[in-house]
Amino acid sequence: MKMQKTAYRGRIFYFRDASTFKTIPISKEIDKGFLEHSYCHFEDGVLIVDEQGKVANVGQYADMKKHLEGSQLVDYKSCLITPGFIDTHNHAAQSAIVAAYGEKLLEWLNNYVFPAESKYKNDTHAKNDLNFFIDLMLKNGTTTAVCYGPLFYAASNIFFEELQKRNMRFITGNTIMDDNSPDYLKLPTKENYDIAKKLIHKWHNKHRLSFCITPRFGLACSEEMLEMCGSLAKEYPDAYIQTHLGENTHEITAIKQRFPWSKHYLDVYDHYGLVTDRAVFGHGIHLTELELEVLKAKKSILAHCPTSNNFLGSGLFNFKRTSQYTNRITLGTDWGAGNTMSMLRVMDDAYKVAMLSGFKLPSMLRWYLATLGAARALHIDDKVGNFEKGKEADFTVIDPNATPILKYRNNQVDDIFELLFIIMSLADDRNIVATYIMGKPVYTNQAPVRGYYTSNLMAESFSGSIEQAANAEIK
Ligand code: GUN
Ligand code: ZN
Numbered sequence: 001m002k003m004q005k006t007a008y009r010g011r012i013f014y015f016r017d018a019s020t021f022k023t024i025p026i027s028k029e030i031d032k033g034f035l036e037h038s039y040c041h042f043e044d045g046v047l048i049v050d051e052q053g054k055v056a057n058v059g060q061y062a063d064m065k066k067h068l069e070g071s072q073l074v075d076y077k078s079c080l081i082t083p084g085f086i087d088t089h090n091h092a093a094q095s096a097i098v099a100a101y102g103e104k105l106l107e108w109l110n111n112y113v114f115p116a117e118s119k120y121k122n123d124t125h126a127k128n129d130l131n132f133f134i135d136l137m138l139k140n141g142t143t144t145a146v147c148y149g150p151l152f153y154a155a156s157n158i159f160f161e162e163l164q165k166r167n168m169r170f171i172t173g174n175t176i177m178d179d180n181s182p183d184y185l186k187l188p189t190k191e192n193y194d195i196a197k198k199l200i201h202k203w204h205n206k207h208r209l210s211f212c213i214t215p216r217f218g219l220a221c222s223e224e225m226l227e228m229c230g231s232l233a234k235e236y237p238d239a240y241i242q243t244h245l246g247e248n249t250h251e252i253t254a255i256k257q258r259f260p261w262s263k264h265y266l267d268v269y270d271h272y273g274l275v276t277d278r279a280v281f282g283h284g285i286h287l288t289e290l291e292l293e294v295l296k297a298k299k300s301i302l303a304h305c306p307t308s309n310n311f312l313g314s315g316l317f318n319f320k321r322t323s324q325y326t327n328r329i330t331l332g333t334d335w336g337a338g339n340t341m342s343m344l345r346v347m348d349d350a351y352k353v354a355m356l357s358g359f360k361l362p363s364m365l366r367w368y369l370a371t372l373g374a375a376r377a378l379h380i381d382d383k384v385g386n387f388e389k390g391k392e393a394d395f396t397v398i399d400p401n402a403t404p405i406l407k408y409r410n411n412q413v414d415d416i417f418e419l420l421f422i423i424m425s426l427a428d429d430r431n432i433v434a435t436y437i438m439g440k441p442v443y444t445n446q447a448p449v450r451g452y453y454t455s456n457l458m459a460e461s462f463s464g465s466i467e468q469a470a471n472a473e474i475k
Pocket of ligand 1: 109113217244308334336337
């Protein structure tokens, strides 16, 4: 089969490389005054992906004819084509305890999470469950995540293998813990070091994968373990770091008792060299001014996880206050504690949580945080996050007419501000039509209209599945 470019036609939206946290328009009224928009919106647009799975061109369909000659054409009609979502905080080994009743963080971990995570000692369970987890992400339009992997080597290795099979851009590592946890989960420092090192050598910076040093949180790690994580971070300065911070008030009290020398919670991590511009801290709901100053100075990332925070009753993240210190805020499902894998549902919860503290979170900003903003915070915006030429074509297709109320509301909106707002307020995985990784379909729930572009468009209807279509002989 001759390889060729593929052109995806539909409504296209993404943020430009030039846009920043500060330049995202707050409302359509303000946007009218912008000479250079911080986003691109092509109502009848086309995204052309080259043979290597990278963006070759993007623009208004009517202006792109000369680039389309010879391309295979996939017509998504009135669907929205947008960069794949980036979930900056989730747990691969927690699908079995999603929606566990009645506990706040520390009891929830002991009663539900730790027993579930121990099951990953069984490789068959690990493989099935991790595939379920990855497929659910793709079904929700998420193409990249920063993710807590299983604790054990074999399961972690399986996870990387399954991610690599789908060619995902993904950041993960074995979850590390040795204290305040059941004996069956405690792995000694040396063993954790060896696991991490083996995984780094096998997977870090290979394909589209990156390793993340993952101490669970200060309460579950001995000082020796935190020190080991700090030395790993020094040894591999381009590896990421992730942990939890300031999620729950009882957790914070226990941290103070456990590390009496620390100035504050973040100081514990800082002491061991774990606060860097490649560190992603989950939650950060209850932070002091001093902690926010340190986060700002070190350019670390804060993953806001409103759905999880509501589910566990952890508290209300103050977006307005936090953003006065740092613009390196991203969004996460915190799957496991978060009871949805949909970043759209998370964007909705971020809005509601901000409203509860009297702050009208700018609508479009949430779309930015889940796409280009996250890519930028993670230093991968030269590769993903938008559709600028040469970027890797990871994208998702959203049908705003797939569910009755969204279809009803969609009939009444006439600009991209409102359209994005109603999608964030009303859409979920039922609206995700397809998800693509480097131009290859990895999830689809309906076959699009396929054809081949010639000077006068011959779009012929294709009645098979998208995989069949992708493999079909080009005539
Ligand atoms: N703190 C330490 N471990 C966890 C976890 O697995 N989930 C959440 N939400 N918080 C944590
Ligand atoms: Zn978490």
